[in-house]
Amino acid sequence: MFDVFFVQQLVNGLSIGLIYALMAIGFTLIFGVLNVVNFAHGEVYMIGAFAGLLAITQLAPPLFAVILVALAFGALAGFGLERIAFRPFRRFRDEASLKSKAIREATLLSSLAVSIIVRELAEKIFGSNMQSIPQEYLLLKPIEIGPLSFANGQFLIFGLSIVMLGGLQWLLKHTRVGLSIRAVANNPMGAAYVGINTERTIIATFVIGSTLGAIAGLIVGLYQGAIFPAMGFAPGVKAFVAMVMGGLSSIGGAVVCALILGMAEAITTSFFAQGWGDLVAYLFLVITLVFFPTGLFGGGRERV
Amino acid sequence: MRRLISISILLLAVLLVLPGVLSAVGGGYWFRVTTTIGVFSILTMSANLITGTTGLMSLGHAGFYGIGAYTTALLATKLHWPFFLTLPVAGVVTAVFGILLALPTMRLIGIYFAVATLGLGEIIHVTLLNWVDFTRGPMGISAIPGISLDGLFSASDITNYYAVAIIALLAALVLGRLTHSYYGNALRAVREDDQCAASMGLNVVGLKIQSFAFACFFAGVAGGLWAHTTGYISPGDFRFSESILILAMMVVGGLGSIPGAVLGAVILLGLPEVLRPIGDYRMIVVGAVMFFSILFLPRGLLGETSVLSVVRRQFGLAWDRTLNLGWRQ
Structure with missing residues (x-):
């Protein structure tokens, strides 16, 4: 059961799962x-990869700078997306219309x-x-540890994801922006009443989520x-499946489910x-929605 | 009387004037464009029953269209069935698949239903792509016989046109009668507020499943027509982007409106043909048209209410207030 191949697949699945986790957040x-x-989150992911690729082909900077370029783009x-696809549909400020079905479906479509x-x-x-990527930037150099062989990209994925997940936790729990994001998520009207700039908080949320994406x-593009x-x-x-499985508003749940999903996929493909x-993923989605409508780790939520 | 006149004008236009004009401008290519528009009109009208009338946003319609197309293609190439058997069978098979696949998702609402149907559509697409023994995978199925009947007519662009036009008219008739009736009112009640509808004694889950089955039936027939008229199908024809195209046609034409569905198909498939230079940018045009119509025309070009009043003015029978029957505003 626990032969080398299987462990190898699990590690591959774990690194893909971490990527899903970054997007799911x-x-x-x-x-x-x-x-x-x-729905445009996948395109943010693509933009990050292409921005990094352009930086590589035009300037050939060190990897660290490429990551910064992807971050900036x-x-x-995220900012542009919020302006174009979401802002125009928030015509009313009251809570009922902020969370109404019509706005959800309109922004889904937009x-x-x-x-x-x-x-x-693009x-x-x-x-x-597929674009051709210069060899020296591909994150596929093998690193042997005992009988197992890892790519250096996997270490980068592990390191970077843990840094970003930790950074996000710090941001949400210990900074003013994080506090206002949590306040708006909890109760947009209440947040507005106590003087939080909701619009700016929403933009901050989009920017943070999109940089992670x-x-x-970028890393997946270079790794694969x-x-x-x-x-x-x-x-x-x-x-999205990971988010639904995790219970929609729970970041920890989304991360755990993304890891499960990545590993399940790696095992299936083997x-x-x-x-x-x-x-x-699609089977997980349907099964979750049918049998665990509040997600595996979800607390209470409205009807799905 | 006015109703008779309107209907005969419609029939005349679709069955005589349009083919006449098309042969006059040079046939072949334009017939194929019109046939594609016809197939997508059927698809959009059927998706409209789920999304526009019952209010369940479906993002997996192309998957059901694909089931219909593959059923037809396999029956026609392996068992050599004629088109008048393959088309209804494709519809029924798709409806059965639709019910089976949709059963678990029926209690979901809003975006959850949308994403679950996206998942179903992708499951169908992945299966068509990877089940190589049965569907020939990415190679697709070629040499599907066209629509012909020995001694009466043989497969040609004009035959294809008439087959698609007649079935589209039938679909419009059936779906129109379905939505503009007591039954349609029940579906609209589910759309507006399903909990309220349930408390008024409507069987909400039953209604959702029935409307899904009807829509899948017509999607399957449309898939069958597509297989017969093009002669070649591959899983690429039934991807998520086709579901989006169908959704965009609905949004542009107006949710819940049957003439709107046809208009949306004509606009989104016809525009790239007419504006030849931008033909390459078809999906960008689709996206842009969809975005701006959500922003500026949330009801679409022919929103349901305005269409209802047009229909009532033109056909004014089942909606006659004095008859105390049907949909009243």
Whole structure:
């Protein structure tokens, strides 16, 4: 059972799961604050990868600087996304309409439309094929530990995810921005009454969530050697599944479920053909929604 | 009387004028464009029953369309069934699959339903792509016989056009009668407030399943038409982006409106053809049209209420207030 191959697959699954976790946090933050699903999150992931790739091909800076570039573009993408796809639909300020069904569905559709436009524009500019990435930036150098062989990208993923998850916890618990994000997520009207600038908090949420997504996109692109315009769709859906499984507003739950999902996928692909791996996430989604409508770790929430 | 006139004008336009114009401008290519528009009109009208009338946003409609297309293609190529058997069977098979797959998702609402159907659509797509023994995987199924009947007519662009046009008209008739009736009112009640509808004694889950089954039936028939008219299908035709295209057509035309669904299909498939230079940018146009219509025309070009009043003015029968019947505003 616990042969080398299996452990290897588990480690691969864990690193992919951490990537899903980074994306799922972006979803969860935005869902917590606005109660809407951001369908363009996958495109933020793609933008992060492409921004990093452009930086690599144009300037060839050290990896650290590439990550900073992706971070900046992710923040910019998050800001722009909020302005274009979400702001115009928040015409009313009261809580009922902020969390109403109509706004949810309108922003679902508008973020979907924005994601189509962004993805197709990227295809027009870069072509729909995978981009070639300079060898020295690929995160695939093998590192042998005993009988196991890891890629250096996996260490980067582990390190960076833990830093970012820890940083996010610190940000949410110990800074003013984090406090206002938690306040708006809890009660937007109440937050507005005590003098929190809700609009600015919402933008901050989008920026934070999108930087996490953009970094995830860049690292995965370099780790898997695959950067292409449609790369964001599958991880986006999987991150959404992780969010739903985790109980929607629970960041810890989303992270745990993302790890479970990544490992389940890695195990599936080691027994079946590659293509069936995608099925796992969708099956998990349907099973969760049907049997655990409040998520595996969720507290109370409204009807789903 | 006015109703008769309107209907005969519609029939005349679809069955005589449009094919005449199309053959006059050079046939072939334009017939294929119109056929595609027809197939997508059927799809959009059927998706409209779920999304527009019952209020369940479905993001997996292309998957059911794919089930219909593959059923037809396999029956026609392996068992050599003629089209008049494959099309209804494709519809029924798709409806059965729709019910089976939708049963677990029926208690979900709003975005949860949307994402669950997205999952279902992707499950279907992944299965079509990977079940190579049965569906031939990414190679797709080719050499599907066209629509022909020995001694009467053979497969050609005009036959395809008439087959699609007649079935689209039938679908519009059936779905129109379905939505503009007491039954349609019940579906609208579910859309507006399902808890309230349940407390008024409506069987909400039953209604949702029934509307899903009807919509899947027509999606399956549309898939069958697509398989017969193009002769070649592959899993790429039934991806998530096609579901989005269908959704965009609905949003542009107006949710819950049958003429709107057809108009949306005409606009989103016709525009790229007419504006040849931007043909490459089709999906961008789709996205942009969808975005701006959500922003500026939340009811679509022909929103349900305005369409209802148009229909009542034009056809004014089942909605006649004095008859005390049907949908009243």
